[in-house]
Amino acid sequence: MTQFDPLPRPSGSSLILVVDDEPKNIQVVGTLLLKQGHEVIAAGSGEEALAKLRSVKPHLLLLDVMMPGMTGFDLCRKLRAQPEWQDIPVIFLSAVTDKSFVLEALAAGAVDYVTKPFHGAELLSRVQLHLNLQTARRRLASTIEERNRLLEVVAHDLKNPLGAVRFAAAMLKEHSDTMPRTQAALVGSIGESTERALEIVGSLLQTRQLDETKAQMGLTTLCLREYAEEAVKNFTPHGNRKGITLRLECHAEHVPVIADRRSLLCSLENLISNAVKFSPHDSAVQVHVLEKDTRGIFQIDDEGPGVDDEEKDLLFRKFTRLSARPTGGEISTGLGLHIVHELVDAMSGSVHYERGPRGGACFVVKLPLA
Known part of the structure; x- marks a missing residue:
């Protein structure tokens, strides 16, 4: 040597x-x-x-x-x-x-x-290089974690004042018929903007809690039909405001899948919310629940514009905004589909996009049957 x-x-x-x-x-x-x-x-x-x-x-x-x-x-x-x-x-x-x-x-x-x-110097140089890289990675991870904690605190603390603004706007809107037209329009704008801000805050908090949710999953036997019915029921009022009909079709009384309660409902609600956002007024969103081979399947399709072929690879990435825009002025954070993908994957399932039978978007979730 x-x-x-x-x-x-x-x-x-x-x-x-x-x-x-x-x-x-x-x-x-x-x-x-x-x-x-x-x-x-x-x-x-x-x-x-x-x-x-x-x-x-x-x-x-x-x-x-x-x-x-x-x-x-x-x-x-x-x-x-x-x-x-x-x-x-x-x-x-x-x-x-x-x-x-x-x-x-x-x-x-x-x-x-x-x-x-x-050569001794070469070995020591490589050792020091990788030690430095390891230190840099750990510092970066610490910085990201600190940023995420700050984001969570800010988002959480914004919920209360935004909720107060929403309540005040709702109270003013009750008397908007006695206001001049300009003031009534401003009250409506305040209410809508507050709703959008609260949705963004909620999505950010949901994303921040994603890793924790996946780590604490309790997989058990659940009825996919029951959770689909609950998700459809929860979003029927949102659809009604745009004249959108939510239809659920399932020929089986019970479709038992292995899933986590909170994660399953969250995934289905995100997909239904997405369909309502991007569907045209006075249209229909169709939900199918069925069994096929060893999988329980949740399929949802709409009559919206669908997804361009060149944008399909971007669908499930975080904060991705595609060319299609919500049809009722709703906010799109680009987080919903990412959350669905991560939760479904953690439940040993899969989610993919395909062109729907009526020309719109179609998302298919597959989960293991119990």
């Missing part, structure tokens, strides 16, 4: 786990890391590495490929499968230069691959 070139010392000491079945290799690599100011722990096999990981979490792993028993690839895959370990950067150290090994290492979840014999 040649003498490594001097490098600037790291900004902070990091704990690095070196896994190799050759003690001499561990000694060489460990000496380099210690001189660079890092702390080092060693393991002579994949099994020993897993045992040490259960008591300590290193900042980075240097991992040999060819070891008896559990290979480096096997160990790396196990790390990526465990939430508490999957963010630890893994750099492979191997004498094998075959490109297929490099590709397999990256596919297993490694961030880098260094071949032996290696």
Whole structure:
């Protein structure tokens, strides 16, 4: 091993786990890391590495490929499968230069691959690079989490004053027939704008709580027909205001699916709300509930403009706004379909879009039958 070139010392000491079945290799690599100011722990096999990981979490792993028993690839895959370990950067150290090994290492979840014999300065540079990237990722995640918490607090705190404005606007509207036309129009505008603001706030809070909702899901046997009937009933008044008829068709008395109560109702209501928003006045929204093979199916189609072919890939992304616009001046946050996709996916189901039989949009949700 040649003498490594001097490098600037790291900004902070990091704990690095070196896994190799050759003690001499561990000694060489460990000496380099210690001189660079890092702390080092060693393991002579994949099994020993897993045992040490259960008591300590290193900042980075240097991992040999060819070891008896559990290979480096096997160990790396196990790390990526465990939430508490999957963010630890893994750099492979191997004498094998075959490109297929490099590709397999990256596919297993490694961030880098260094071949032996290696130059000391190069290895230390790569170690420091990935430690810096890990620090940057964690800082970014912390910043995003802080921003999300701030967004949640602001959105939550806005609900009360907006609710007060909505109540005041409703009270004024009761006497709008005695007001000059201009003032009556302003009162109506205040009420409509407040409703839109409250819908945006509600969508933001719903999105913020999405991960928590998915983590706390309680999957059980539910009747898809009953939840579809409840969702249709809840949105019938919204449809009536635009002359839109909501029709539900289901030939089975009971369609048992495996789902979460709150998530199922939320998903169906979002789809119905979406259909009412984009349907023309005096039209019909049709809901079908049925069983097919091993799936319970909820299908909803409308007589609106549908989705352009070039926009289909954008449908379920967060905050996506397509060219179609609500037909009654409703607000569209671009969050509803994203929420549906995430919740249905968490319930082991699927949701997709297709052109409806009447030319409008058609969304199909499939959930596993009980």
